[in-house]
Amino acid sequence: MSKKILIIAGDFVEDYELMVPFQALLMVGHTVDVICPDKKAGDQIKTAIHDFEGDQTYTEKPGHKFTLNASFDEIDENNYDALLIPGGRAPEYIRLYPRVLEIVQNFNSKNKPIASVCHGIQVLVAAGIVKDRTCSCYPACAPDLTTNGGTWADIGFEDAIVEGNLVTAAAWPAHPKWLAKFNELLA
Structure with a gap:
C-alpha cells in the first residue's frame, strides 16, 4: 500500500542518506516529498559525501545538488504517513528551526x-x-542521545534498530536494513 513520506533535509545533508532513501522509497511505490527550511519546491540544496577511509572520523567531499519537490512553508505534516531525517551536517542547523521540531x-x-x-x-534529540x-x-x-535520556x-x-515508531541507524552502510525496517513499519 502506497504511503506518503516527508523528508526534511538541508544544505550539506549526506548525499547517500538523502538520494538513496528518496529513490528507493519511490521505487517501492511511495510518494516522497523533500523539504528544507527557508526553501521552496524547485530550489536546490547541496549535498556532501561522507566516507570512511581509515581516519578517526569520516571524510567529506562535495556531493550532488538535489532539487526539492515541496515547499517548507506550505507543508501540513498531518497529510503524511511517515517522516525521514537523513544525516550529514544539515541536522545540526535544521534542528534550530522551531517548525522542524514541531513537525517531528x-x-x-x-x-x-x-x-x-x-x-x-x-x-x-532537539525535538525531545x-x-x-x-x-x-x-x-x-x-553523547547527544544519552545526555538527553x-x-x-x-x-x-550495517544494522538498524526499531524502537516503537523510530527506525534508526548509524550511517548509510545500513541502508538495506534501515530502509527495509522502515518500509515494514509503513505496512
Missing part, C-alpha cells in the same frame, strides 16, 4: 513511523522524543 513532535505524538540515520538523531528510547546514530552523536545502541554501521 507531531509525527511522534501520532505514533507515525520516523526514520533517522547518522546525525539525523540530532533533530530527534528520545528520552527512555534506544536508538542508533553515528557514534559521535551518541536515550540509550545508544552500538550496533555497528
Whole structure:
C-alpha cells in the first residue's frame, strides 16, 4: 500500500542518506516529498559525501545538488504517513528551526513511523522524543542521545534498530536494513 513520506533535509545533508532513501522509497511505490527550511519546491540544496577511509572520523567531499519537490512553508505534516531525517551536517542547523521540531513532535505524538540515520538523531534529540528510547546514530552523536535520556545502541554501521515508531541507524552502510525496517513499519 502506497504511503506518503516527508523528508526534511538541508544544505550539506549526506548525499547517500538523502538520494538513496528518496529513490528507493519511490521505487517501492511511495510518494516522497523533500523539504528544507527557508526553501521552496524547485530550489536546490547541496549535498556532501561522507566516507570512511581509515581516519578517526569520516571524510567529506562535495556531493550532488538535489532539487526539492515541496515547499517548507506550505507543508501540513498531518497529510503524511511517515517522516525521514537523513544525516550529514544539515541536522545540526535544521534542528534550530522551531517548525522542524514541531513537525517531528507531531509525527511522534501520532505514533507515525520516523526514520533517522547518522546525525539525523540530532533533530530527534532537539525535538525531545528520545528520552527512555534506544536508538542508533553515528557514534559521535551518541553523547547527544544519552545526555538527553536515550540509550545508544552500538550496533555497528550495517544494522538498524526499531524502537516503537523510530527506525534508526548509524550511517548509510545500513541502508538495506534501515530502509527495509522502515518500509515494514509503513505496512
